[in-house]
Amino acid sequence: xxxxxxxxxxxxxxxxxxxxxxxxxxxxxxxxxxxxxxxxxxxxxxxxxxxxxxxxxxxxxxxxxxxxxxxxxxxxxxxxxxxxxxxxxxxxxxxxxxxxxxxxxxxxxxxxxxxxxxxxxxxxxxxxxxxxxxxxxxxxxxxxxxxxxxxxxxxxxxxxxxxxxxxxxxxxxxxxxxxxxxxxxxxxxxxxxxxxxxxxxxxxxxxxxxxxxxxxxxxxxxxxxxxxxxxxxxxxxxxxxxxxxxxxxxxxxxxxxxxxxxxxxxxxxxxxx
Amino acid sequence: xxxxxxxxxxxxxxxxxxxxxxxxxxxxxxxxxxxxxxxxxxxxxxxxxxxxxxxxxxxxxxxxxxxxxxxxxxxxxxxxxxxxxxxxxxxxxxxxxxxxxx
Numbered sequence: 001x002x003x004x005x006x007x008x009x010x011x012x013x014x015x016x017x018x019x020x021x022x023x024x025x026x027x028x029x030x031x032x033x034x035x036x037x038x039x040x041x042x043x044x045x046x047x048x049x050x051x052x053x054x055x056x057x058x059x060x061x062x063x064x065x066x067x068x069x070x071x072x073x074x075x076x077x078x079x080x081x082x083x084x085x086x087x088x089x090x091x092x093x094x095x096x097x098x099x100x101x102x103x104x105x106x107x108x109x110x111x112x113x114x115x116x117x118x119x120x121x122x123x124x125x126x127x128x129x130x131x132x133x134x135x136x137x138x139x140x141x142x143x144x145x146x147x148x149x150x151x152x153x154x155x156x157x158x159x160x161x162x163x164x165x166x167x168x169x170x171x172x173x174x175x176x177x178x179x180x181x182x183x184x185x186x187x188x189x190x191x192x193x194x195x196x197x198x199x200x201x202x203x204x205x206x207x208x209x210x211x212x213x214x215x216x217x218x219x220x221x222x223x224x225x226x227x228x229x230x231x232x233x234x235x236x237x238x239x240x241x242x243x244x245x246x247x248x249x250x251x252x253x254x255x256x257x258x259x260x261x262x263x264x265x266x267x268x269x270x271x272x273x
Numbered sequence: 274x275x276x277x278x279x280x281x282x283x284x285x286x287x288x289x290x291x292x293x294x295x296x297x298x299x300x301x302x303x304x305x306x307x308x309x310x311x312x313x314x315x316x317x318x319x320x321x322x323x324x325x326x327x328x329x330x331x332x333x334x335x336x337x338x339x340x341x342x343x344x345x346x347x348x349x350x351x352x353x354x355x356x357x358x359x360x361x362x363x364x365x366x367x368x369x370x371x372x373x374x375x
Contacts, residue, residue: 001323001324001327014323014327016340038319038320038323039320039323040318040319040320040322040323041319043323043326043340044319044322044323044340044343044344044351045343045344046344047340047344048338048340048341048344049341049344052341061320066320067320067324164313164352165312165313166312166313166352169312169316169318170318173318243348244348246344246348250344
């Protein structure tokens, strides 16, 4: 277990580094979602098999989540973007990385790529979208509904009966994060990306969505808003794409990395990089 | 790294020690049986599994890779994981290593 001081906050991270260092080793940085999510979502699904395929995998807990420190304030999207930059600097990762973002983690990845295009080789977003006005509205509605539901014991009863006691504990953990911080008030403030901001996300993007997930109303909205985006839809899947369909995501991710690393290093070998 | 003990009971004892440390309780304060599920019975969260995985590597070495093991399982099976299953996994990996060394 590693702890790094990032923007003054103790931040938990896990490195799974490829053993074979005889050839260029790509770096994947996994960014998890909000609430009850943590680096565990990646660590227990993708990190080990992706690392075994010859890729360095960095996972970390966002501020306020997992084993990282939970400050009472400081939860604008910009804070999470700054944390990612500071963590990469702290760990000496200065080459372009492949960002894999789940839900809000994907939103962080998009804003990071818009701000630091030279540090991102590609993005794999899982059930995620950039921080636009529609995203902000959707986040606001989701937070309001979640807070309302958490105040109702019948909701926890329904969660327990439907998903099991594990998910009741996760919901309570999310409630603790929400109630003890300004996360709800701050996250959707962004700053949001306008048309120029979206155009600045110049890296290739793979958008993996569940057909019944958070973007079921328009499965190609992300693709049509970005310069270079491909969409893969997993039929019959809700928002929990990463944990419920991780073998499928793993296959897509490894294929994506192989495709783009080959292009990247061929480009460099030509002396054009 | 401490050389691994040989018996299944020793592995079970090691896992109990790790779980007590993760739960931040004194050894024996909470009774642990092989049938206990890590999440429902012992109240561990998924981030605790990350810590347990790191502690198993610290105890036994890289060949006991819990993250790799769990990555091959469905999420429902991970949530339902029992102490006995965890001990069986460790024991099997140690046996694999002993075979490889022969």
